[in-house]
Amino acid sequence: MTTTRRDFLSTTAATTLAAASAGLAEAGAKAERDHRSDTAKGLSISTRLTERFGVQHPIISAPMAFISGGALAAAVTRAGGLGFVGGGFAGTVGGEPDLDAELTLAKSGRFGVGFITWALARAPKTLGQALGHSPSYVFLSFGDPRPFAAEIREAGAALICQVQFLSQIDMALEAGATAIVVQGTEAGGHGGTRSTLPFVPEAADYLMQHSRDTLLVAAGGIADGRGLAAALMLGADAVVVGTRFWASAEALTPKPHTDKAIGMNGDSTIRTRTLDALRGVPWPREYSMRFLKNKLAEEWVDRDAEAFRAFGSLSAQYAEARKHNDLDTVAVICGEGVGLLKERPSAESIVKSMVAQASSVLHVGGTLKFSGSS
Numbered sequence: 001m002t003t004t005r006r007d008f009l010s011t012t013a014a015t016t017l018a019a020a021s022a023g024l025a026e027a028g029a030k031a032e033r034d035h036r037s038d039t040a041k042g043l044s045i046s047t048r049l050t051e052r053f054g055v056q057h058p059i060i061s062a063p064m065a066f067i068s069g070g071a072l073a074a075a076v077t078r079a080g081g082l083g084f085v086g087g088g089f090a091g092t093v094g095g096e097p098d099l100d101a102e103l104t105l106a107k108s109g110r111f112g113v114g115f116i117t118w119a120l121a122r123a124p125k126t127l128g129q130a131l132g133h134s135p136s137y138v139f140l141s142f143g144d145p146r147p148f149a150a151e152i153r154e155a156g157a158a159l160i161c162q163v164q165f166l167s168q169i170d171m172a173l174e175a176g177a178t179a180i181v182v183q184g185t186e187a188g189g190h191g192g193t194r195s196t197l198p199f200v201p202e203a204a205d206y207l208m209q210h211s212r213d214t215l216l217v218a219a220g221g222i223a224d225g226r227g228l229a230a231a232l233m234l235g236a237d238a239v240v241v242g243t244r245f246w247a248s249a250e251a252l253t254p255k256p257h258t259d260k261a262i263g264m265n266g267d268s269t270i271r272t273r274t275l276d277a278l279r280g281v282p283w284p285r286e287y288s289m290r291f292l293k294n295k296l297a298e299e300w301v302d303r304d305a306e307a308f309r310a311f312g313s314l315s316a317q318y319a320e321a322r323k324h325n326d327l328d329t330v331a332v333i334c335g336e337g338v339g340l341l342k343e344r345p346s347a348e349s350i351v352k353s354m355v356a357q358a359s360s361v362l363h364v365g366g367t368l369k370f371s372g373s374s
């Protein structure tokens with residue numbers, strides 16, 4: 001069964017909403033119960049993005065540094081989403097997985113590769129290395145994508161730009177981005193200060209006015225089908241999912257990290273710049289990192305200025321702690337969606353259950369009762 005975005009809109013765009021929230025909560029629970037049987041029916045959700053990208057579901061796995069290897073990217077694509085390999089810091093910090101090896105693993109289907117743009121600018125040849133594997137998409141975030149746009153286009157790949165602020169959209173449009181990912185502050189890893197709920201519709205309005213054909217993708221805090229459904233209702237053509245795939249069977253995430261995270265609630269994360277300063281990673285000042293609160297983070301809370309004065313002073317200690325998975329020091333990097341993780345299932349099961357649950361709650365939206373006139 002295929003449910004189009006237009007169907008969703010026509011069933012939900014209506015008059016004044018009355019007495020609906022209790023019914024929706026109940027319906028959400030029912031959707032959760034039903035999702036396994038729905039999965040078996042081979043549901044898909046069609047949007048502008050699925051049609052243009054030729055994928056079954058509007059679900060993109062985030063190109064997470066250190067985490068999104070080729071096995072995860074391939075599994076997401078096999079499940080009908082679009083998988084990305086995390087090219088991360090383009091080899092400019094130690095310990096990243098071998099990019100050629102991960103891209104080779106991803107090649108069984110359509111895939112993309114992502115880079116942290118300011119880091120790629122320090123090692124620009126890494127882009128050519130990645131393009132040599134013929135990714136269909138290159139995902140750039142955290143910096144100016146324009147210097148890389150021509151090389152990406154000439155290699156036949158499409159550019160996807162993730163932005164953290166509305167003011168960054170023009171730069172992405174100038175770079176010729178096919179899709180713009182707006183990332184809310186709920187996201188795991190690095191990000192900005194905007195919240196997904198108002199950021200996505202504001203970006204949708206902006207694109208409607210300035211570049212109608214550019215696709216809009218939502219990211220940040222989307223970890224189940226309810227998040228997917230909400231993002232589509234806000235005007236997104238698809239979602240980028242990080243934290244939920246971070247805790248998937250195929251991710252490169254160390255087991256002690258997901259063991260610690262699963263069962264925690266969304267209150268347990270913190271977003272701060274101090275850790276990057278202390279370990280000497282030169283992130284531009286507008287970006288901070290969200291991860292699970294730990295001893296080190298608690299010690300340095302509200303001490304930004306001091307941490308920047310001590311730039312890099314903890315880098316050796318941090319590297320040592322990483323070797324031993326000392327999670328009092330090492331950050332377990334995930335977003336507020338951590339409160340929705342119950343286990344570490346396969347990527348396929350994540351994609352399928354998100355689609356089934358989104359479809360259920362969106363259909364339930366069509367049964368809401370309205371009163372008054374529009």
Ligand SMILES: Cc1cc2nc3c(=O)[nH]c(=O)nc-3n(C[C@H](O)[C@H](O)[C@H](O)COP(=O)(O)O)c2cc1C
Nearest residue numbers: 062064065141187188189220221241242243333335
């Ligand atoms: C562990 C982790 C690493 C990440 N690394 C990157 C990265 O290297 N490049 C990037 O553009 N985004 C990165 N992100 C952010 C994602 O692109 C995405 O915006 C985010 O995961 C979406 O929010 P969510 O985590 O709530 O799903 C990372 C996220 C996580 C959780």
